[in-house]
Amino acid sequence: MIKRVVDFFGAEEYAHQRRRLFYLALVLIVIADFLVPREHAEYLWDHLPGWSAVYGFGSCVLLIFVSKFLGHRAGLMRREDYYD
Secondary structure, eight states, X not given: OHHHHXXXXXXXXGHHHHHHHHHHHHHHXXXXXXXXXXXXXXXXXXXXXXXXXXXXXXXXXXXHHHHHHXXXXXXXXXXXXXXX
């Protein structure tokens, strides 16, 4: 069972199926956000359906780009043989 899961997520031949599966999960999360009751929301954006998913995705992408910038451009990342 574990081998099948590892092969599915690691093999290139299943890339198209993985991509479709991840898009389906993203769509289901956004649809599920439409079903959440919003009577206790404090801010305007809390009333918008799908806001949590968009905000989470945007924050994740921003975090990745900032960390890549700090690592590559700001000089925080070193070569593997830096201490040799």
